[in-house]
Amino acid sequence: MLLWIQKEKPNGFEIDRSDIRHIIMDMFIAGTTATSALLEWTMTELIRHPEIMKKLKEDIRTHSRPKPNFYVLEEEIENMKYLKAVIKEVLRIHSPAPVLLPRQLKEDIKLKGYDIAAGTQVIINAWAIQRDTATWGSDAEEFKPERHLDSPLNFQGQNFMYIPFGSGRRICPGIGYAMALVEVTLTNLLNRFNWKVEVRKQGDDDQYHLAETIGLEVGRKFPLIASPSSL
Numbered sequence: 001m002l003l004w005i006q007k008e009k010p011n012g013f014e015i016d017r018s019d020i021r022h023i024i025m026d027m028f029i030a031g032t033t034a035t036s037a038l039l040e041w042t043m044t045e046l047i048r049h050p051e052i053m054k055k056l057k058e059d060i061r062t063h064s065r066p067k068p069n070f071y072v073l074e075e076e077i078e079n080m081k082y083l084k085a086v087i088k089e090v091l092r093i094h095s096p097a098p099v100l101l102p103r104q105l106k107e108d109i110k111l112k113g114y115d116i117a118a119g120t121q122v123i124i125n126a127w128a129i130q131r132d133t134a135t136w137g138s139d140a141e142e143f144k145p146e147r148h149l150d151s152p153l154n155f156q157g158q159n160f161m162y163i164p165f166g167s168g169r170r171i172c173p174g175i176g177y178a179m180a181l182v183e184v185t186l187t188n189l190l191n192r193f194n195w196k197v198e199v200r201k202q203g204d205d206d207q208y209h210l211a212e213t214i215g216l217e218v219g220r221k222f223p224l225i226a227s228p229s230s231l
């Protein structure tokens with residue numbers, strides 16, 4: 001595809017081999033772990049909340065045509081409102097990239113009584129913003145997809161209380177690709193199988209399932225080991 005774009009220039013501009021190398025690097029470095037972390041957090045929350053898993057499966061069945069192989073097509077996903085709400089809620093409390101790319105101030109500013117000098121590097125903590133009880137309410141720490149059902153919030157970074165893909169000119173360019181990948185994979189995992197995790201013999205289940213890795217991209221500290229069984 002990239003070689004075709006280089007040859008045919010469908011967008012009217014040139015790309016060279018170095019551009020192609022960088023695009024592929026972007027897709028591998030920025031695109032793989034965040035997407036798999038989102039899928040893993042989504043399965044984690046669904047297994048922790050069987051009633052939400054049940055509602056989501058109903059949403060998937062209602063909006064996809066029955067087929068012998070249970071396969072859910074990409075075009076059937078558009079009207080699955082509960083699916084979209086579930087993924088939005090996972091991105092709120094388990095943002096795979098919870099601190100945005102650092103910014104450097106071009107000029108001095110005053111923000112909420114603080115003087116910040118030009119040249120200062122500013123790091124935005126989306127994790128804290130998206131769990132702030134002042135904007136999300138006293139249940140901000142709880143996993144509740146319903147809060148997104150009639151909400152106008154989207155991923156475009158226009159509303160600073162919800163910025164899982166960042167905002168402004170450095171906003172994630174992979175939103176469409178990441179969402180398509182996660183929606184198609186998740187609907188098919190759920191429509192084809194029942195999922196369960198082994199009951200842990202010792203230790204607190206939530207501390208185990210919700211422990212996070214430390215880093216620019218945040219996934220589960222301990223891998224999710226879930227077993228499928230036929231419906």
Ligand code: HEM
Pocket residue numbers: 026027030031032034035038095096097098099100101102163164165166167168169170171172173174175177178
């Ligand atoms: C669930 C999946 C993903 C999440 C949560 C995510 C999140 C983010 C965030 C928060 C940023 C920083 C934005 C900012 O600072 O304003 C970012 C940047 C970026 N993302 Fe993603 N991302 C995801 C998937 C992808 C995919 C699939 C690709 C590529 C195919 C991608 C490519 C990039 C690139 C290249 C940047 C840097 C943009 C720049 O420097 O201007 N991301 N992403």
